[in-house]
């Protein structure tokens with residue numbers, strides 16, 4: 055825990071490394087609280103910069119630009135996972151970076167991440183580190199088929215992953231992932247996929263949103279719904295797992311943990327992200343304090359708000375040109391809340407926005 059950290063007061067400048075939609079929604083929450091944001095991004099036209107006070111356009115390893123950025127802001131955070139650790143360390147020499155680069159270092163790498171979960175007593179699917187064809191063969195023999203081979207780094211939305219079923223030649227699989235290090239993990243025959251989003255303040259206080267039930271299509275998040283269709287005991291265990299991970303890591307900010315519920319009713323951790331998460335976008339419309347505001351509050355050392363949920367919600371990602379073309383239809387439904395990220399280039403499958411459908415709360419008696 056940081057000692058006697060003073061709040062970064064409204065009016066200060068928050069530096070956000072990364073210029074995507076997460077930075078955009080964080081900057082909007084920051085603006086509501088009277089902060090100004092400075093976005094550091096390599097992109098000349100980034101969703102976050104559209105709604106921020108200013109931006110630096112430079113590559114993530116431009117040490118000169120990073121030093122100048124740090125000199126102009128009061129506190130820094132990040133919204134993108136694949137930032138070189140060295141860059142954040144450099145910024146941290148000048149001003150507080152929350153959460154710490156040490157947490158990003160764990161979350162960036164599936165080997166470190168899974169080792170971390172297991173070390174603190176949280177279960178994962180059986181997994182092995184692989185680094186060549188021989189270790190891959192050994193790993194698959196040990197965890198069994200079907201299994202999934204994933205690159206240790208830089209994977210997202212299912213990229214850098216390959217399913218190894220009974221007929222997959224291992225030689226081909228290894229060539230496919232094009233990485234020096236990977237993990238092989240047992241394929242989980244899950245009944246539900248969940249995520250828990252924990253916010254944790256400078257003082258160690260924490261809150262968590264209700265677990266979301268997530269549905270992926272081709273490994274890309276398609277829909278998140280709350281409440282998740284799980285027993286309340288399972289919801290408590292899921293939140294407890296997220297809280298435990300956030301405490302051990304000493305997160306100041308947001309930690310999102312993705313998990314599987316097995317047929318036997320066990321929870322297995324999948325991965326984590328020390329930043330706001332796509333599966334928490336529903337909180338913008340359904341909660342007293344949304345994940346972006348909690349993020350800003352935590353990063354600035356302010357008290358956290360209530361994560362209480364007013365209503366049930368279903369968040370659908372809008373991917374590519376086709377989904378975004380439905381914007382008028384979406385607006386015709388008065389209980390749908392449309393969020394567009396202002397991206398120019400609607401490449402197929404690109405996250406262009408999301409819509410949250412709000413419904414009366416069904417589990418009110420459990421409050």
Ligand SMILES: Nc1ncnc2c1ncn2[C@@H]1O[C@H](COP(=O)(O)OP(=O)(O)O)[C@@H](O)[C@H]1O
Pocket residue numbers: 179202209210211212213239240241242243244247270273274312324325
């Ligand atoms: N071991 C597994 N068993 C079954 N499904 C998996 C497994 N690992 C990943 N998946 C599916 O693929 C999705 C993406 O994988 P994930 O590990 O979260 O990588 P990323 O989101 O970084 O691309 C998961 O949300 C899940 O639907």
Ligand SMILES: [Mg+2]
Pocket residue numbers: 211312325
């Ligand atoms: Mg994932």
